[in-house]
Amino acid sequence: MSAGHATPVRLPTQRVGRFEPSQVVLYIVLSLIALLYIFPFLIQVATVFKTDNDAALHPLSLIPQNWTSAALNQLVLHSDYGRWFLNSVIVTAFVTAGRVFFNSLAGYALARLHFRGRNAVFAALIGVMSVPMAVLLIPRFLILQNIGLYDTYAGMILPLLVDATGVFIMKNFFESIPVSVEESARVDGASTFRLFWSVVLPMAAPALITITILSFQGSWNELSHFVVSTQSPRLATLTKGVAQLASGAVDAAKRYPFKLAAATIMTIPVIVLFFIFQKRIMNVGAGAVKE
């Protein structure tokens, strides 16, 4: 308590003083860390426009000695990159649309509809969440092969259609909106599905956007499921194609501008999404934990 007399003076000075040394140090520290986090990506983009030799000799330089689009040309004109991109678009579109619909259906039922077994369904969902993907690699292949979906688009898409996290987000959201709106529509005699479709769902736009973002990111960046669900090159997605490109033949081992171009272009869609929905993504980023 004796120190208590000195400190109240310190509080106001902290608010008025603009150029405190501690503040300057903080900005320097933050800027250095930010540089550390961003610099690798600047190198990546710069290297795309370098020649193989330039990339090997000046790995740190952000300005190519001779600007060249050879790596990009090679990638676009003389590889299967277009095919991979198309496959990623197809799978991501179906998975995202499916997840938005099925997650909100299930989330609504678990939040609002009273039916016997609801708690059991919810408990089962929690159980499902605890099984890690790494454990599912072999089981997923086994089931797909047995029901004839191995190496098909259906086999790539269907298993990804429901994610427990998405159901949770929707359930929590529906629980947070007042019941009164639905009750009045119910009295008007609307069926449960109509009520869900034309009254509840439009109100859920913020949560739906969250699900869309998470599903898009998740399925665009997915690798392991496609590794165990397909084998033919025509079904390769960007992740699988680029992974095989990176690990591929010995002669390709040094073509870094080419590989980095492949890695850069596949990142553009998620970056565009990120900058459009930046604020929302960072508020829900918790849901998209990646390792």
Added chain:
Amino acid sequence: MKSASARSSSRTGGIRRGEVISGWLFTAPMLLIVGLFLVVPIGMALWVSVSDYSGRGSPFSGEFHFVGLTHYAEITSGGGLTERNFGIALRNSLWYTLLVVPTQTAISLMLAVLLNRQRLRGRGFFRTAFYFPSVTSSVAITVLWLFLFNATGAINAMLGWLHINGPNWFNNPQGLLHATLSGLGVNRAPNALARHTILGVSWWDWLAGPSWAMTALMLMAIFTTSGTFMLLFIAALQNLSPEVDEAAIVDGANGWQRFWQVTLPQVRPTIFTVVTLGVIGCWQVFDQVFTGTQGQPANTTLTPAYLAYNTAFGPNAQWGTAAAIGFVLFVIIILFNLGQRAMLTDRSDRAPRPHRVKVGTKGAAS
């Protein structure tokens, strides 16, 4: 039964009669997919792990036989290559988890605390910068990492400025602890450590530490996850009442003391979450190994998930063993989480309580 349903329908006034049907219809797609692609496959894999399934046809076709716990025995005893590979994969992931989880937790908490100042210009910019690596796919970032950490790459060029001869990261299987000991003149294993083995791996090799290649992958994990976890910590810090902190300022606590004795005890639940997610993630590493190293050099980046994949889809196609590795991995993840839960709750019961009470009364007094 009849009276119960009559009672419930009269209670809800008949409006909700269709709810039971709708409830099941609405959850049906989810249940179907979860059942078909999660529950059934896990059952199949359990059977495969105790049968001689060859990877061709249905495991239930009658062609294959029950072999008991043979496959589980193969990976935990017997002295074969399978056991040794499994031991090595466990060693790699143990080091990976033990080093990555505390580091990523500490760094993400530090970033969150730095950004959680009352007056901070450019907060949005910094937050975006730190989160950015978390957005990109593990495949794309692995390709970048292979370039940055190659023998003559950007990292070694920067180490060169400091007159340090960087290692040939992704081709160097030497463990960091072995490297340190070798720097101190210890190049060979003491007899006691070389003679005894666990899971076919000598004690000396268990203690090797992560290889340079694995270290590069660990740095990547920290780089790509710290932003996500930072967001969790920022959310937690924003929920704290500023009065407690202000009371501590009034009491003359400096920033360092306030962090350890005021902030840290309050964000303990978030630390628990981050550590749990971190542990689960660390034991599952697959993409980076598939894309970048395929377990090399000298199996030092082999992880249980990649080993399971390679055991089934590799040239030997040992499906039973692969399935068994998957289930053992599941058990390990559960055990790790239980252990960590015991550790973190134990401490919160003892140490922080006096602080919380003390701070609370001061906050109320001011």
